[in-house]
Every structure is written in C-alpha cells, then in structure tokens.
Amino acid sequence: MNLKYDRSITFPKGFRANGIASGIKQNGLPDLGIIVSDSIANTAAVFTQNKFQAAPILVSKDNLAGPAPKSRGIIVNSGCANALTGKAGIKSAQRVVAEVAKHLRISKKEVLTASTGVIGRQLPTDVIIESIPALVSGLDNESDGVFSQSIMTTDKFPKQVAVEVPISKNKSFRIGATAKGAGMIHPNMATMLCFITTDADIEHKQLQTLLRRAVGASFNTITVDGDTSTNDSVFLMANGLSGTKLRTLGELKIFESTLKTVLRELATMIVRDGEGATRFVRLIVEAAATYDEAVKVGRAIGVSPLVKTAIFGGDPNWGRVLSAVGNCEARFNPAKVELRIGSYSVFKKNEPQKVDLSVIEHLFSQKEIEMTIRLNAGRESAQVFTCDLSYDYVKINGEYTT
Amino acid sequence: MNLKYDRSITFPKGFRANGIASGIKQNGLPDLGIIVSDSIANTAAVFTQNKFQAAPILVSKDNLAGPAPKSRGIIVNSGCANALTGKAGIKSAQRVVAEVAKHLRISKKEVLTASTGVIGRQLPTDVIIESIPALVSGLDNESDGVFSQSIMTTDKFPKQVAVEVPISKNKSFRIGATAKGAGMIHPNMATMLCFITTDADIEHKQLQTLLRRAVGASFNTITVDGDTSTNDSVFLMANGLSGTKLRTLGELKIFESTLKTVLRELATMIVRDGEGATRFVRLIVEAAATYDEAVKVGRAIGVSPLVKTAIFGGDPNWGRVLSAVGNCEARFNPAKVELRIGSYSVFKKNEPQKVDLSVIEHLFSQKEIEMTIRLNAGRESAQVFTCDLSYDYVKINGEYTT
Known part of the structure; x- marks a missing residue:
C-alpha cells in the first residue's frame, strides 16, 4: 500500500480544509480548523466512553442522531476542550456550529464539531466567531497540512496519512486522515481526535461498522475506549465523489483493511509523539x-x-x-x-x-x-x-x- | 489513643528483633532483619493478589497452611525480592528459613519469611547465611528501630508505630507495627511489607478476620490488593504474653479499632514517603x-x-x-x-x-x-x-x- 505522509483529509476528491490562528492559544499557533465536503457525506463517528462528555461531543451526537447520519463540515478548535463547562459550554458549541453553517450556507445540522485543550474553561466564542469568515474563505483542497497543525496541543508534529487504492481498472478510492494525540497514551485523559475523509461511496450501515472495527484494531490498542478523555472523537466522512461504489463484501473488505492500515499508522505516530516520549x-x-x-x-x-x-x-x-x-x-x-x-x-x-x-x-x-x-x-x-x-x-x- | 512513633514490633511483651547490614545491598545499609517471639504466636497473614508470587510468599504460605497457623519468627531481607526466580528461588528461601530455625532451635515450620527489592535476581543466600549468627545473637527487645531500617528500599524514613491499650483495671495489650512502602503507591508494583506484633491473646479465627478487615480499611485505600507487587505481605503475630485474653465481642472490637488506627498510620506514612512525593x-x-x-x-x-x-x-x-x-x-x-x-x-x-x-x-x-x-x-x-x-x-x- 502506497501511503503518502504529506497529505491527509483533502487528498480524497471533493474535500477542502483550512486552519488558522484565531487567538484561542496565547502562543499564536494555529488553533482553529475546518473540513468541508463539496457534497453531503455519509458520516460515522466514535466518541469517548468517559461519563463526562464534552459539549462539542454532545452537539455532534445530536446532529448525527437518526438512522442515516450525514454531514458537510467539521469545525475543530485546540486550546480549550469546552468540557465540564455546563449549559454555557453547549451554547458556545452550538453558536460556533451555527456560525459555520451560516457562512457555508448549509444547515447547522450538517456541521459537526470537536475541541481539545484545557478542561473546565469556557470556550472563547467571540474570538472563534470573528475568525470564521477568514477560516471559510481560505478553504481549499491543499490545506490539509495547516488543518493538521490547528488541532495540535502538546503534539510535537502533525500526524497525517493518505492513500489511493484501485478497486478495478477504472475504479479507485482515496482515504485521507489526520489525528492529534500526545498525552501519555494509554492513560486516562490524553485527548485524541481523528478526522478521516474518503471519496468512496459507502452506505451508512457499513460505514459505522467499518469505523468501529478499524478503531478497535488501531487506536484501542494504544488506548481510547474505557480509559478516555472527555473529548476523544473519531469522525469518518464518505462523500462518494470518486464515483466508486463499494457494495460487495470483497470491495468493503478492501476498504476496511485500508482504513485499518491508515488508522494504525496514525496510532503509531501518536505513540511516537507521546508527551516526553524517548522510546x-x-x-x-x-x-x-x-x-x-x-x-x-x-x-x-x-x-x-x-x-x-x-x-x-x-x-x-x-x-x-x-x-x-x-x-x-x-x-x-x-x-x-x-x-x-x-x-x-x-x-x-x-x-x-x-x-x-x-x-x-x-x-x-x-x-x-x-x-x-x-x-x-x-x-x-x-x-x-x-x-x-x-x-x-x-x-x-x-x-x-x- | 496514645500512639508512640519511636517504637514498633518489640514494644509488645515477649518480642525481640534485630537488623544488620549483611551485604545484600551494595551501599552498606541494613538489609537483613528478624523478629522473634519468646513463645509460639498465633499468626495471620495477607499476601499479594499478583499471579506471580515471590518465593518467600510461597514458603511462608506453606508454613502457615492448616487450621491453626502459628509462628515463632520472621526473617526478612531487602535488596532482592527473590521473585520470578523459579525453583532455585524457593530453595534459597527454604535454606534461609532452615538456617534461622537452626540458630533459634525451633522448627523450620515456625519461621516465616519476606523479601523486597529487585525482581528476577537470585537471592545471595551465602551472604545471608553467613550473617544469621550475628543477626540472632543481637536479638533484643529494643532493636525495633534497626529492624524497621533493614526492610527499607527506596523509603526515605522508617515507618513505625506502637500503642498500649487498657481493657480493664489491670488488663491491657500492646500492638507494635512497622512497614516499608515507597513506590508510587497506588500503582502496580511498589512492594509493601508490614509486620505487626501484639501480646494480646486472640484465637486464630478472629485474628485472620481482624487483620483482613484492618488491611481493607488502611493499606487497601492507598492500594495493595488487586494491583500489587509480587512480594506484598502483611504479617500479624499474637503471642498472648500480656496475659490479656480478648474473647468478647467488645474486647475484640477494641483490638480491631486499635489495629485499624495503627495500620492507617503506617498507610499514611507510606503515602507521605511515596517515591519522589512532594505533596x-x-x-x-x-x-x-x-x-x-x-x-x-x-x-x-x-x-x-x-x-x-x-x-x-x-x-x-x-x-x-x-x-x-x-x-x-x-x-x-x-x-x-x-x-x-x-x-x-x-x-x-x-x-x-x-x-x-x-x-x-x-x-x-x-x-x-x-x-x-x-x-x-x-x-x-x-x-x-x-x-x-x-x-x-x-x-x-x-x-x-x-
């Protein structure tokens, strides 16, 4: 499998992204990122098992509720986890989602969100809202690198991987993914976020199952479930824009094994970048x-x-x-x-x-x-x-x- | 309750102890200790739940098997855990026990043993055997301090406590105890050893129950069971030499609450002396x-x-x-x-x-x-x-x- 390490979420067709320094972080580093699909995408997600779930998770779960979860975009910030922030925290996450939807001219039900950073502090919503026009206007299909940087906290390097897999003579699909981790890995609360995009056409039912299995074989072997942060989230958007339909068991197997490989690569990067890790x-x-x-x-x-x-x-x-x-x-x-x-x-x-x-x-x-x-x-x-x-x-x- | 912090296991009547530097530790610090009761003592013990149990635990369990466990002495070394040492390790522990029994002129079934230190290394048995005559000849009823030092590994201070409790006008009993801990406390493998003596007269059945309850209310709240080292052991010897028989529920309650207080004191000291602990x-x-x-x-x-x-x-x-x-x-x-x-x-x-x-x-x-x-x-x-x-x-x- 020909893994590319210089690309991630905008490698599949029809995905754009961006990342900017909005000012949530005091150090001037990128802290606000966005992923947008050109068309509505079937979406699967896996969230933390922690009993205290952060506001962005509650808002995203709400938007993904129902038998056929779909989304167009994801807004992500680092520097503040918006966890243990009560009703005000939920309102903040909803306000950010609504603002992104307005600028993208889509329904706010189609926007998901994730946060990472310090727990127990309110999201600086005004700072974020002010930056959304610039964030959206800079969207393009080559800004996966800056998105990967915008989700980092104590990470020392951005973690990204992408791959194109042929299915038959004229059919192929792409997967791109990026993650942030650091923390001590196994332990309790190092927030892990992962965003995966694909231009393959896969039905809802399969998508959630495939994601769950791939997470079990990758992030869960370094630790996510059971022992997780208030914010851990993994999102997978499939917009079908490659035109490659994956329906047969054989086709789905190829997608599954590719997804596992991609997530294992990211899981390994997360361990290598464990906080203070030397071995x-x-x-x-x-x-x-x-x-x-x-x-x-x-x-x-x-x-x-x-x-x-x-x-x-x-x-x-x-x-x-x-x-x-x-x-x-x-x-x-x-x-x-x-x-x-x-x-x-x-x-x-x-x-x-x-x-x-x-x-x-x-x-x-x-x-x-x-x-x-x-x-x-x-x-x-x-x-x-x-x-x-x-x-x-x-x-x-x-x-x-x- | 008038706790004494300058005394421990030889404060109750009829117990002698000693501790010396035998050379197991390279740094010349005390590393070999002994406790002896002048008469046979009813004995209770609680051991690690770890599936890999050190040789001294296996040997002690063997000697305590049966409906009425008794002992006369305990030989303890620091500097080597004698854990994961296979058959050779068991033979070493048996040889040390036999040598102590010979010098004390008692049955080797009456000698218990414990070790703490590095796992996976064979016990330097010859070094220990050579030191036993000096160790035994120095036994007296004021050497509890040097015993407490001889069981230390990364501990920064010896942990001891003793108390005398009146039961009625002319009846009282004493409890003395010492422990070593350090390690990170809760985590997996910081070996904890504790030795408790009492001159109260208590029957076997009660003794084991009282010890188990007191450990549950003390060491288990800083962590011992479930998450324990290969060597964790708590021993309680009751020789009855005070002449104070504890038989009624009320008398046994007094003993239980005293034992809990004593063990909680030691548990607190262990936490305060956690490896590198500053708070x-x-x-x-x-x-x-x-x-x-x-x-x-x-x-x-x-x-x-x-x-x-x-x-x-x-x-x-x-x-x-x-x-x-x-x-x-x-x-x-x-x-x-x-x-x-x-x-x-x-x-x-x-x-x-x-x-x-x-x-x-x-x-x-x-x-x-x-x-x-x-x-x-x-x-x-x-x-x-x-x-x-x-x-x-x-x-x-x-x-x-x-």
Missing part, C-alpha cells in the same frame, strides 16, 4: 484466550509507571513487566508464561532464563524496544504500542494550564 | 453506592498520571480529576457529581462553579491537598490517600536496578 515500545501478546485479553495484558504493561520509567532509564528491569502481567485480570497460568525481550527469552516455564544481561541492557538502550509475552492460554494475539515515561512528561503535565 | 493528597469520596465503589473512584483519581503531575506542578487543573472520575466504572450520574477542592465547590450539578482561581492555585500549592468527590449515588464514603508524581519518581525508577 517506542512494541508489546506483542501471544497465545491469549481472547483478543481482548491479549490487549488487556499489553495495556497493563503499557500503563505501568514502573515499567515506563524503567524503559526511560534504559534499565532492563524485566521483573516489572511480568509483575504488571501478574496483576492483570486476563486468564493464564503464570507457570506457562514466557517473556522475550527482542528475541531473547528471559523467563519461561516458571524459571528465569540464562541471558547475557549486557545484551538485554543493549536492547533496552535502543529507541525501539520489542517485548513478547506468550501466555500459552489460547490462540489469540495482539500488539500494543506504548512509550516511556520521562522527566519531560512530568514537566509537560505539571505546567499544562498555567 | 500528600487526601481524596474523600462521599455518597457512593457502595464502599468499594467509593474506593474505586478515589483510586481512579489517585492513579492518574495526569492528575498526579498536575498536583506536582501545583496546577489547579481540576478538569483532570473529574475526567478520571468519568472513566471509572463506579455507578453515578455525572450530572449529580460535585467536586470540592478544600472547602471550595468547583463543579456541581453539571456546572462549573464561580471560584477565585487564585484561591484554588493557593490550595494546590500546599504540601497537603484535600479534594472531595460527592457522587450523590448512595450512602457510602471512603478516603483514599495518594501523592504527586515528580521528576524524582522518574529518576528513582529509571535507575532502580542499575
């Missing part, structure tokens, strides 16, 4: 009783501060990895668990293995570390990606609002 | 549907790296606290949740409250921070104690084994 860790959990339990084991390791700090320090303290596994509620017999660091088995059949500690130390000093946990409890496997916990993570998060 | 946080969860759910909510906040780093930075980012609550599986209606920082309500009835941010900033800059989460979902309350996550936590844990 990327690939956790392979093998032979679990179920896929969910394999992911659970990987996440138990990935969320452990003791494991994460050991990795930051390049400290081959593998006992902490197994101790994290031992605390996990997945089903396995500890006497059958094997732990490999790279290709070296360090613990197997209830016995520590003879290994050259300097080899393990060397593996732990790399930028990319791979560990395999073989549970020998079944046939399912999963990969979970995580990063280390560094001084910079503490610094970034100790000084976030102030 | 102590008291989380009061009110009006939960059940006590367990109240604890769950407190722990969800206490384990959140985003909350912990905000507290370290003195950053009044209260949205992160509610976001952690929102991710928790306890039952509540988010629209009914109230959050107070100190006595200031910051969020109530789904609305952020008007508060002077500088007041909240001031509260967050204190060494002790109190937050109350009122769920309005029932009648149960719980307190959970936690600490912040600082640069030093990362430093301590990034450099632990090396």
Whole structure:
C-alpha cells in the first residue's frame, strides 16, 4: 500500500480544509480548523466512553442522531476542550456550529464539531466567531497540512496519512486522515481526535461498522475506549465523489483493511509523539484466550509507571513487566508464561532464563524496544504500542494550564 | 489513643528483633532483619493478589497452611525480592528459613519469611547465611528501630508505630507495627511489607478476620490488593504474653479499632514517603453506592498520571480529576457529581462553579491537598490517600536496578 505522509483529509476528491490562528492559544499557533465536503457525506463517528462528555461531543451526537447520519463540515478548535463547562459550554458549541453553517450556507445540522485543550474553561466564542469568515474563505483542497497543525496541543508534529487504492481498472478510492494525540497514551485523559475523509461511496450501515472495527484494531490498542478523555472523537466522512461504489463484501473488505492500515499508522505516530516520549515500545501478546485479553495484558504493561520509567532509564528491569502481567485480570497460568525481550527469552516455564544481561541492557538502550509475552492460554494475539515515561512528561503535565 | 512513633514490633511483651547490614545491598545499609517471639504466636497473614508470587510468599504460605497457623519468627531481607526466580528461588528461601530455625532451635515450620527489592535476581543466600549468627545473637527487645531500617528500599524514613491499650483495671495489650512502602503507591508494583506484633491473646479465627478487615480499611485505600507487587505481605503475630485474653465481642472490637488506627498510620506514612512525593493528597469520596465503589473512584483519581503531575506542578487543573472520575466504572450520574477542592465547590450539578482561581492555585500549592468527590449515588464514603508524581519518581525508577 502506497501511503503518502504529506497529505491527509483533502487528498480524497471533493474535500477542502483550512486552519488558522484565531487567538484561542496565547502562543499564536494555529488553533482553529475546518473540513468541508463539496457534497453531503455519509458520516460515522466514535466518541469517548468517559461519563463526562464534552459539549462539542454532545452537539455532534445530536446532529448525527437518526438512522442515516450525514454531514458537510467539521469545525475543530485546540486550546480549550469546552468540557465540564455546563449549559454555557453547549451554547458556545452550538453558536460556533451555527456560525459555520451560516457562512457555508448549509444547515447547522450538517456541521459537526470537536475541541481539545484545557478542561473546565469556557470556550472563547467571540474570538472563534470573528475568525470564521477568514477560516471559510481560505478553504481549499491543499490545506490539509495547516488543518493538521490547528488541532495540535502538546503534539510535537502533525500526524497525517493518505492513500489511493484501485478497486478495478477504472475504479479507485482515496482515504485521507489526520489525528492529534500526545498525552501519555494509554492513560486516562490524553485527548485524541481523528478526522478521516474518503471519496468512496459507502452506505451508512457499513460505514459505522467499518469505523468501529478499524478503531478497535488501531487506536484501542494504544488506548481510547474505557480509559478516555472527555473529548476523544473519531469522525469518518464518505462523500462518494470518486464515483466508486463499494457494495460487495470483497470491495468493503478492501476498504476496511485500508482504513485499518491508515488508522494504525496514525496510532503509531501518536505513540511516537507521546508527551516526553524517548522510546517506542512494541508489546506483542501471544497465545491469549481472547483478543481482548491479549490487549488487556499489553495495556497493563503499557500503563505501568514502573515499567515506563524503567524503559526511560534504559534499565532492563524485566521483573516489572511480568509483575504488571501478574496483576492483570486476563486468564493464564503464570507457570506457562514466557517473556522475550527482542528475541531473547528471559523467563519461561516458571524459571528465569540464562541471558547475557549486557545484551538485554543493549536492547533496552535502543529507541525501539520489542517485548513478547506468550501466555500459552489460547490462540489469540495482539500488539500494543506504548512509550516511556520521562522527566519531560512530568514537566509537560505539571505546567499544562498555567 | 496514645500512639508512640519511636517504637514498633518489640514494644509488645515477649518480642525481640534485630537488623544488620549483611551485604545484600551494595551501599552498606541494613538489609537483613528478624523478629522473634519468646513463645509460639498465633499468626495471620495477607499476601499479594499478583499471579506471580515471590518465593518467600510461597514458603511462608506453606508454613502457615492448616487450621491453626502459628509462628515463632520472621526473617526478612531487602535488596532482592527473590521473585520470578523459579525453583532455585524457593530453595534459597527454604535454606534461609532452615538456617534461622537452626540458630533459634525451633522448627523450620515456625519461621516465616519476606523479601523486597529487585525482581528476577537470585537471592545471595551465602551472604545471608553467613550473617544469621550475628543477626540472632543481637536479638533484643529494643532493636525495633534497626529492624524497621533493614526492610527499607527506596523509603526515605522508617515507618513505625506502637500503642498500649487498657481493657480493664489491670488488663491491657500492646500492638507494635512497622512497614516499608515507597513506590508510587497506588500503582502496580511498589512492594509493601508490614509486620505487626501484639501480646494480646486472640484465637486464630478472629485474628485472620481482624487483620483482613484492618488491611481493607488502611493499606487497601492507598492500594495493595488487586494491583500489587509480587512480594506484598502483611504479617500479624499474637503471642498472648500480656496475659490479656480478648474473647468478647467488645474486647475484640477494641483490638480491631486499635489495629485499624495503627495500620492507617503506617498507610499514611507510606503515602507521605511515596517515591519522589512532594505533596500528600487526601481524596474523600462521599455518597457512593457502595464502599468499594467509593474506593474505586478515589483510586481512579489517585492513579492518574495526569492528575498526579498536575498536583506536582501545583496546577489547579481540576478538569483532570473529574475526567478520571468519568472513566471509572463506579455507578453515578455525572450530572449529580460535585467536586470540592478544600472547602471550595468547583463543579456541581453539571456546572462549573464561580471560584477565585487564585484561591484554588493557593490550595494546590500546599504540601497537603484535600479534594472531595460527592457522587450523590448512595450512602457510602471512603478516603483514599495518594501523592504527586515528580521528576524524582522518574529518576528513582529509571535507575532502580542499575
């Protein structure tokens, strides 16, 4: 698959975007972005499982309610999450949506919204409203880059990917996507936003199912659901403007696997850009009783501060990895668990293995570390990606609002 | 209750202890400790829920098996956890126990053991065996202080407490206890050890029940079970040498409430000495549907790296606290949740409250921070104690084994 990393949401036909610095952020960086489809697009979305849902999520859910959710545009801001802001927060999100609809001359039911930033502060609505004319007038089909920047918070780089996939001689479709993440990844509240566009023609029912599956196989292995921010949102707009109808099971399979690849790319970028991250860790959990339990084991390791700090320090303290596994509620017999660091088995059949500690130390000093946990409890496997916990993570998060 | 902080396990009658630097630790600090009762003591114990249990736990469980567990002594080392060490690890623990029994001229079934330190390394048994004669010959009833030091790992101070409680005119009993903790507290694997002695005369059945309840009301609110290290152990020896028999419900209630107070004191000290901790946080969860759910909510906040780093930075980012609550599986209606920082309500009835941010900033800059989460979902309350996550936590844990 020929992934393009310099393009995202405006690569598919009939999508335009823009991003500007409206002044929500004090530092003058882009903080307001918009995506618009030239025609109405079938739309799927996945939102946070957090019991406190931010105002933009409530407003978007409202607009997507019903059997055939559609949209024309999405307005997004960074710098303020508009979460835990009560009725005033909902009014603010509605006002921004209405203003965008007015300038695009579409129904306000066709505009979705998302926010990311500090929780518990009211949205500076006036600042945003003032900037909407400029934001809309700058819409074009090459501004995906600045959109990707406008959604960043503590992200160090914009995350984007696009791809064109041929279906037959004269038929192809495109997918473009961008995301923001950072945060500590697995943990509780690093807001993740992702916007996906496609010019494929796909029916509603399929679209939501495909998105849910692809999110399960990508963002949920670094963590989204269950343990999510007040604002996490993933949107997928399909406007059909390529003329490529995907109806057969085979065609839909191609779309699904492409979507999974695209979202996995973004998920990996999010981990690499984890707040303060200095090392990327690939956790392979093998032979679990179920896929969910394999992911659970990987996440138990990935969320452990003791494991994460050991990795930051390049400290081959593998006992902490197994101790994290031992605390996990997945089903396995500890006497059958094997732990490999790279290709070296360090613990197997209830016995520590003879290994050259300097080899393990060397593996732990790399930028990319791979560990395999073989549970020998079944046939399912999963990969979970995580990063280390560094001084910079503490610094970034100790000084976030102030 | 007149708690004494300069005494611990040898304050009750008929208990002797000692602690020495045997050479397990490279830095010359005490690393080997022993507790001995002059007569056989009814013994209760609570161990880690981790699926990987360290060798000393397996050996101690074996010795405590049966309907009437008793013991005469406990040998403890720091500097090496003897966990994930396979059959060799079990043999090492058995050899140390046997050697102690030989020098004390008691049965090896009467000796318990515990270890704390790095996981996955074999116990330096020869070093320990060589030191046992000196350890035993130095036993006396005033060496509780050096015992408390001998069990420390990254602890900055020894944790001990003792108390004498009158039951009637001429009857009283004493309880002494010491613990080691540090680690990040709530998280996964900071080993916690606690040793409690009493000269009260209590029957087996009661003893185990009382210990389990007291641990539930103390260490489990800072975290032990479910989320525990390979080595966590709490031992309670009751030798009856005060001559005070506790048999009536009223007498047992007095013992239980004393034990809870003692263990809560130690639990609080453990949090204050959390690795790198600079602030102590008291989380009061009110009006939960059940006590367990109240604890769950407190722990969800206490384990959140985003909350912990905000507290370290003195950053009044209260949205992160509610976001952690929102991710928790306890039952509540988010629209009914109230959050107070100190006595200031910051969020109530789904609305952020008007508060002077500088007041909240001031509260967050204190060494002790109190937050109350009122769920309005029932009648149960719980307190959970936690600490912040600082640069030093990362430093301590990034450099632990090396």
